[in-house]
Amino acid sequence: MINKWLFKHIDNSALILFRIFFGILITLEAWGALFTGWIDRTLMAPQQTFNFIGFDFLQPLPGNGMYYYYFIMGIFGVMVTLGYKYRWSLSAFTVMWTCVYLMQKSSYNNHYYLLVLICLFMLLVPANANLSLDARNNDKIRSISTPRWVHLFIILQLLIVYTYASFAKFYPDWLDGTVAEILMRSKKDYWLIGGLLQEKWTHITIIYFGILFDLLVVPLLLWKKTRTPMFIFAVFFHLFNSIVFQIGIFPYLSLAFCLFFFPTEVIHKRFKIRKEYYDKGEVLVPSNAGLMKAFFVTWFIIQISLPSRHWFIRGDVLHTEEGHRLSWRMMLRSKSGISTFQVVDKNTGDTTLVKKEEYLSKKQLRTVSAKPDAIWQFAQRLKKKYAAKGQDVSVFVDAKISVNRGPYVQLTDSSVDLGSAKWDYFFHNEWILLPEEH
Incomplete structure (x- = not known):
């Protein structure tokens, strides 16, 4: 029975169209980074990047290397769009994109992670079976059908993403409008809509529309009677996010996903x-x-487990950040911090107050003041820097944070040598102090 459900063949028009839109969007993502200055600000100007822990070997290419890197990624995006050497070109893009994703987290975005997942999905499916140069050149791969699991896979993945995004909003600072007010305050100078975004009713709309849209978008797109009005709401929702938050290709990728919800007749007609x-x-x-x-069972167990892991780690994820990444916790809080790093020579006792601005970009300074994993990484790098000069040092960090512009509270135990501390990937790091502990 399950084989019939998964492997029954259906028309592949949605998948083929999605490949074309997907290829265009990843091309724009890669080449857009060239023209917006993102590459320079994030990868080239800083002395170092803050990688995902364990991937320090991934560092930006020297000179203009990252410009060439992104240009080549864009070429692979064009090849995906055209369906030319599809598996090879998408494999190359996936590896390159994943390396950049793991290379830096100062500009962390859940959407970058989603793009990694969608790239892997697109590698699994025969998205070049039609309207592609591959299919034109090789009749053996030409097809107008695809297994039903292709649609089911993407729908279930989206259900997980949106559901977790909705559940994450059920906390006081979101429900009372604090987060919406903070998010909109920085948009007050926007032409035409800046003043509107400061209105209380706008904040209330954002609060509840955000929760309800994320919770209901997949079920209502699946139901025939609500599919069209839900799609219209989705267009408004994602265009609003694109204009106000300027989050790259994600709103348009989300709209492209809607292809998998419409019947074949509608897609062919449109x-x-x-x-x-x-x-x-x-x-x-x-x-x-x-x-x-x-593989499907393993994939979805991981996808369900990763976003819920913070519930099994001691402390509030809003404070500790432990379990925040890879969990679809999108635009949920504003966070600021103050941190001082002291290097103490173990032999002489001499103490040096680190001038962070000599090592870090402005964005990295904010990261190292509020994110415990980046604080730990910077402490580790300071220790290595001094070790290279023949000094055995300890690194002590005094960091305080404010969540959603609340009062500053102590984040780190300033008596712990973070230069010697180990990072716990799966459980709470005891040097990260919890609000109730002080």
Whole structure:
């Protein structure tokens, strides 16, 4: 029964169109970084980047290397769009994008992580089976159908993303409008809409529309009676996010996902991509069906587990950041911090107050003042810097943070040598103080 459900073939128009839109968007993401100055600000100007812990070996290429890197990524995006050497070009883009994602987290964005996941998904599916140069050059891969699991996979992935994003908003500072007010305060100079964004009713709309949209968008797109009005709401919602928050390709990628919710007849009527569509409904079970099902189960166990892991780590994730990344906690809080780093020579007792601005960019200074993992990494790098000069030192950090412009509270135990401390990937790091502990 489950084989019939997963491997029944349906028309592949949605998948083919999505590949084209996806290719265009990843091209714009790569080449857009060239023209907006993002590469220079984030990867080239800083002396060092703050990688995901364990990936310090990934560092920006010297000179103008990152410009060439992103230009090449854009070329691979064009190849994906055209469906030319699709597997090879998308594999290359996926590796390059994942390396950049792991290379820096000062400009962390959940959407970058989502793009990694979608790249992996697109590598699994025959998205070049039609309207592609590959299909034109090789009749063996040409097809107008795809297994049903392709649609089910993307719908379930989106359900996880949106549901966790909705649940994360159920906390006091979101529900009382504090977060919405803070987010909109920085937009007051926007032309035409800046004043409107400061209104109380706008904040209330953002609060509840944000929760309800994330919670209901997938179910209501699945239901025929609500699909069209929900899509109209989605267009408004994502365009609002694009204009106000300027979050790159994600709003448009989200709209492209809607293709997987509409019936074949509607897609063919709107896009007219070919004269015929598939309606035979054959069930073609591949020889590796068991392995595929094991992969699907493993994938979704991980996708459900990662965003919920912070509930099993002691402390509030808003304060500690432990379990924040890879968890679809998007635009939920404003955070600022104050930190001082002291280096103490273990042999002489001499103490040096570190001038952070000599090592870090402005954005990195904010990161190192509020994010415990970056604080730990900077302390580790200071220790290595002094060790290279033959000094054995301890690094002590006094950091205080404010969440959603609340009172500053102590974040780090300033008596702990972070130069010698180990990072705990899975549980609470005891040197990160919890509000109730002081």
